[in-house]
Amino acid sequence: MLKEERHQAILNEVELHNRVLLTDIAEILGVSIDTARRDVKELDEENKLRKVHGGAISLSFTNYSPGHNIYALPQKTKIAEKAVKLLKDGGVILIDGGTTCLELARLIPLKLKLTCFTLSLPVAMELLSKPNVEVIFLGGVISKEAQIAIGANAVHHLSEIKVDYSFIGTGYVDAVYGLTEFDWDIVQLKKAVIKASKKAILLCISEKLNSQHRYKTCDLNEIHTLITELDPEDIMLKPFRNQQIHLL
Amino acid sequence: MLKEERHQAILNEVELHNRVLLTDIAEILGVSIDTARRDVKELDEENKLRKVHGGAISLSFTNYSPGHNIYALPQKTKIAEKAVKLLKDGGVILIDGGTTCLELARLIPLKLKLTCFTLSLPVAMELLSKPNVEVIFLGGVISKEAQIAIGANAVHHLSEIKVDYSFIGTGYVDAVYGLTEFDWDIVQLKKAVIKASKKAILLCISEKLNSQHRYKTCDLNEIHTLITELDPEDIMLKPFRNQQIHLL
DNA sequence: TATCATCATGCTGTTTTTTGCAATAATTTA
DNA sequence: TAAATTATTGCAAAAAACAGCATGATGATA
Numbered sequence: 001m002l003k004e005e006r007h008q009a010i011l012n013e014v015e016l017h018n019r020v021l022l023t024d025i026a027e028i029l030g031v032s033i034d035t036a037r038r039d040v041k042e043l044d045e046e047n048k049l050r051k052v053h054g055g056a057i058s059l060s061f062t063n064y065s066p067g068h069n070i071y072a073l074p075q076k077t078k079i080a081e082k083a084v085k086l087l088k089d090g091g092v093i094l095i096d097g098g099t100t101c102l103e104l105a106r107l108i109p110l111k112l113k114l115t116c117f118t119l120s121l122p123v124a125m126e127l128l129s130k131p132n133v134e135v136i137f138l139g140g141v142i143s144k145e146a147q148i149a150i151g152a153n154a155v156h157h158l159s160e161i162k163v164d165y166s167f168i169g170t171g172y173v174d175a176v177y178g179l180t181e182f183d184w185d186i187v188q189l190k191k192a193v194i195k196a197s198k199k200a201i202l203l204c205i206s207e208k209l210n211s212q213h214r215y216k217t218c219d220l221n222e223i224h225t226l227i228t229e230l231d232p233e234d235i236m237l238k239p240f241r242n243q244q245i246h247l248l
Numbered sequence: 249m250l251k252e253e254r255h256q257a258i259l260n261e262v263e264l265h266n267r268v269l270l271t272d273i274a275e276i277l278g279v280s281i282d283t284a285r286r287d288v289k290e291l292d293e294e295n296k297l298r299k300v301h302g303g304a305i306s307l308s309f310t311n312y313s314p315g316h317n318i319y320a321l322p323q324k325t326k327i328a329e330k331a332v333k334l335l336k337d338g339g340v341i342l343i344d345g346g347t348t349c350l351e352l353a354r355l356i357p358l359k360l361k362l363t364c365f366t367l368s369l370p371v372a373m374e375l376l377s378k379p380n381v382e383v384i385f386l387g388g389v390i391s392k393e394a395q396i397a398i399g400a401n402a403v404h405h406l407s408e409i410k411v412d413y414s415f416i417g418t419g420y421v422d423a424v425y426g427l428t429e430f431d432w433d434i435v436q437l438k439k440a441v442i443k444a445s446k447k448a449i450l451l452c453i454s455e456k457l458n459s460q461h462r463y464k465t466c467d468l469n470e471i472h473t474l475i476t477e478l479d480p481e482d483i484m485l486k487p488f489r490n491q492q493i494h495l496l
Numbered sequence: 497t498a499t500c501a502t503c504a505t506g507c508t509g510t511t512t513t514t515t516g517c518a519a520t521a522a523t524t525t526a
Numbered sequence: 527t528a529a530a531t532t533a534t535t536g537c538a539a540a541a542a543a544c545a546g547c548a549t550g551a552t553g554a555t556a
């Protein structure tokens with residue numbers, strides 16, 4: 001059997017079933033494990049599939065890029081960079097929805113070992129590319145706009161967990177009125193998130209500071225740390241300084 | 249024997265079998281290996297075939313688009329088109345993971361009113377663009393490879409629902425051995441999906457027919473309808489005809 | 497017809513590629 | 527952490543590719 005035929009057979013198997021074991025290749029094609037491994041390695045180098053421990057998987061599973069343009073991305077990236085530094089190996093965290101939180105998910109180092117809960121579809125998709133992050137999606141009815149799970153079911157799931165850190169966003173935040181939202185459903189959810197976490201970290205671009213809306217999520221003192229893209233000493237953060245909240 | 253005749257004979261062989269060995273050329277045409285090699289080399293330079301170590305393969309054999317695009321998309325689209333016709337306004341369905349099911353999600357008409365459960369992140373993302381589809385994600389630990397929720401939590405969620413139709417995929421299917429999978433976890437999940445549905449519809453490209461693997465999901469008679477890209481009368485479906493299963 | 501150039505073919509020896517095996521290291525899994 | 531599986535590395539045998547050369551056929555030309 002020609003090598004190219006083996007390659008074709010392996011690719012076909014991977015495309016059809018998304019994965020294949022080296023031992024299966026060896027058996028089906030009647031070659032040694034070593035040859036199967038070499039074949040897979042070559043196909044990997046040609047970017048025809050991805051070699052993994054013990055076998056190979058299809059590329060279509062590893063490639064996901066949201067790619068849309070995100071508003072105020074540089075600021076959000078800066079916030080996410082600060083937030084990443086709080087993560088510890090072996091930690092259990094929750095990541096909320098929203099583009100800032102998505103940015104945090106994106107910046108999680110590949111070698112960092114985490115257990116990560118989320119309610120956000122985009123965040124969950126992003127986390128798929130982190131080999132050492134166990135992803136747990138808290139299910140429920142999906143909100144089309146926010147792309148997150150909401151409703152009683154999601155809230156109930158949250159009542160059953162307690163994470164080290166939760167990284168949350170907010171629609172509006174004010175030094176006096178605390179965190180507020182446009183949506184009643186979202187407020188219920190965020191309350192539950194905060195209750196489910198030992199420490200709640202708020203990721204928020206400075207543009208949202210000193211704004212408020214209809215429904216209240218919580219007071220500022222329920223938030224452990226506020227991360228903005230600003231220097232913690234920035235004048236804009238002055239109203240937040242004389243509170244228990246940490247600034248980063 | 250003239251060189252041109254040999255060339256024609258070699259090309260003929262390659263057309264017929266997609267491949268040929270140098271040793272076979274030499275033997276069949278009664279020339280030395282070197283001549284066979286030279287012939288193949290010339291044909292390669294003329295782009296009539298591709299020379300590889302030990303022989304030659306047909307050009308069509310090697311032209312193969314890897315990665316991002318979905319394997320056998322036309323077939324899967326055809327299957328999805330058939331499946332969409334089963335959907336009724338106001339129906340409650342479940343859509344499994346996999347590219348075929350994703351294609352079904354994509355083809356759901358915008359005006360169709362549905363309640364749709366799913367375990368698959370990509371399917372859920374796709375359904376976000378359907379304004380009249382209520383999406384409910386059944387949460388759990390996310391499998392990085394399959395991009396679906398798995399584990400006890402997901403199975404438990406499934407035990408609490410009953411949908412009209414579930415549209416499922418399978419790794420392998422055989423008329424005698426039924427549906428089988430590579431993964432134990434996935435089998436548990438599919439069992440639960442089938443149990444949670446009044447009628448289970450299997451979406452499966454014909455290439456997967458008559459294949460099997462380690463772990464068994466269910467017998468064929470637990471599936472209500474099998475949809476392939478083939479005509480229901482196709483000869484390939486013969487082994488599936490004398491069963492209770494419907495063919496589409 | 498004789499001579500020469502060209503080309504196809506097969507042979508020889510050398511180099512490269514492929515493949516399987518064994519020992520060791522790294523990794524997963526229980 | 528220990529056991530099992532998988533990777534890596536080096537090596538050797540076999541197969542194939544390659545380069546160079548000799549032979550013989552062909553065909554053009556003097």
